[in-house]
Amino acid sequence: GMISRYEEGKGIQHVIPAFKQLLKKYPDAVLVLANSHGSYAATIKKLLKDLPDDSYREIRFEYNLFALYKLFSVFVHVPVYPEYEAFGQVYVEALAAGIPSVFTRSGIALEFVKNRQNALVCDYNNSGEIYHAIMELLNHKELCELLAANGLKFVKQVFGMNHYFHQLVKLYSNES
Secondary structure (H helix, E strand, C coil): CEECCCCHHHCHHHHHHHHHHHHHHCCCCCEEEECCCCCCHHHHHHHHCCCCHHHEEEECCCCCHHHHHHHCCCEEECCCCCCCCCCCHHHHHHHHCCCCEEECCCCCHHHHCCECCCEEECCCCCHHHHHHHHHHHHHCHHHHHHHHHHHHHHHHHHHCHHHHHHHHHHHHCCCC
């Protein structure tokens, strides 16, 4: 699954061909595209026409993102260059949900996403690498478990309330 506006910089145009190839091995797979609107919608819709109608779902807006993440076997977020994301909350959310993920490194992911440690990392604009990374996750349960556990552990350490509160206390007490 993906949670990305239909913008060229989000890289959805590289995921759809990867998913089309994946359907050859997993014909019952379903691609979920949440937040399915934006300035690149015409191009995305054209690419989706290459897929069977029952192989994808578009969700314009989902209120319960945590429940949505839990539906995904694999999460994919592949912006097309490092500076595309200002922050990239979706990286943190996916890891916090414990979902094995395929990423390109953009925004906050530049600081902490490590290939084969907390996600699989692909080159920008590379449908082939996206396909191979998704396939690797679908075929290696142990790798999925490792990435999910490491991602969740990291998010708790760096973005958890204990860390946040400690940093806030340091700030107000002028500790360095």
